[in-house]
């Protein structure tokens with residue numbers, strides 16, 4: 001097919017732009033792709049086989065078509081032809097390379113080591129055969145944005161508080177045991193939900209590298225959806241979350257609250273994947289039934305598989321977690337100090353970890369060893385310093401983070417139960433800890449009357465005595481604000 005030079009130029013620019021991001025892997029795949037033209041926003045490409053088409057489509061096309069779109073303003077659709085001779089491949093294959101060399105070339109920061117390159121016996125095959133030999137390329141999982149390399153199953157400490165969630169995650173990763181679909185992981189902040197989701201992704205990438213994994217936070221899902229709507233790229237968006245996905249991992253689903261259109265879109269993606277028996281894992285800070293401003297049909301789907309909760313870890317698990325983190329970070333610390341940290345920080349693993357890292361940093365700066373006296377003094381110091389330095393804004397920020405609200409929610413007119421509760425808690429904490437006057441607090445919380453503040457403070461004080469859940473929230477918040485006792 002003859003191509004207009006300008007269009008060809010656009011293609012070449014987009015190729016160069018995309019190639020820059022990961023030249024090794026790009027070359028590996030694009031020697032199996034040919035440009036057949038770009039007309040009226042339709043990009044015609046030919047792929048050597050379906051495997052190459054699917055891979056390129058999923059991992060390179062979004063960047064490539066985005067680039068053309070940004071240069072032209074066109075909405076780009078890709079039309080693939082599969083098979084036939086490629087007389088003008090996008091990248092010319094280098095004539096003399098061994099498979100092992102090729103594999104080491106595609107090993108970048110996000111790529112597994114070259115032992116994934118496939119059998120050495122292939123090294124003697126000609127490039128033209130090797131480049132389409134599935135094992136050589138299939139053994140390398142594509143990059144997956146946002147995964148923490150330390151969040152693996154082997155770095156996860158199992159205890160009574162999380163063993164169900166852990167076993168279910170192993171099952172969802174295909175590691176034996178029952179597989180539940182969807183798997184809904186829920187629990188308070190910093191208890192390891194994201195860690196388990198990343199661990200599933202790492203395990204699947206290592207064991208079944210051709211699995212197409214999509215990992216997003218619910219917030220990112222919303223943003224991508226809105227952007228796709230604005231730019232009229234819904235087909236592409238739907239393809240990403242429905243057709244080109246074998247494993248969907250969505251963190252913090254509670255973020256979809258009130259976003260009805262996004263919920264609708266997520267509902268359809270969920271159904272498509274579920275019907276095709278594609279694994280879905282969702283995390284949330286609440287049980288499905290407690291999700292507010294979420295469509296009923298979505299809530300009911302979340303309960304189709306397994307709802308596995310994670311509770312705050314018990315003392316033994318906390319000690320084991322601090323020990324594991326110390327090993328991972330290479331921090332020398334005695335058992336008595338481990339126990340002390342685990343005793344004073346009770347509700348949140350993220351905080352446990354933060355305390356350990358802070359102690360290690362301070363010890364190294366002051367050339368001290370981390371003994372019990374040092375740990376006691378430092379933890380007390382940082383607690384009171386945090387308490388003294390706290391301002392109304394700090395309290396509001398910590399409360400928003402704890403209850404997963406947006407920063408403006410506490411000052412808004414939103415009277416929804418969960419927002420109002422968080423607002424009352426924040427007012428209570430400011431009054432108790434910072435000794436602010438009632439009118440001062442009224443002003444700081446969206447110009448409310450001082451009587452509103454007074455009744456909020458009274459209400460929370462009463463609930464603290466009567467309701468263990470409220471007490472647990474307050475204790476967690478106070479620890480975050482600096483009272484570790």
Ligand SMILES: Nc1ncnc2c1ncn2[C@@H]1O[C@H](COP(=O)(O)OP(=O)(O)OP(=O)(O)O)[C@@H](O)[C@H]1O
Nearest residue numbers: 155156157188189190191192193194195321349350
């Ligand atoms: N059982 C565990 N073993 C080892 N590390 C853990 C465990 N549980 C939590 N962690 C660690 O605690 C930190 C917080 O965990 P994570 O981010 O997974 O929490 P989360 O439940 O997703 O919290 P949030 O709801 O705030 O996003 C991470 O560094 C994680 O590695």
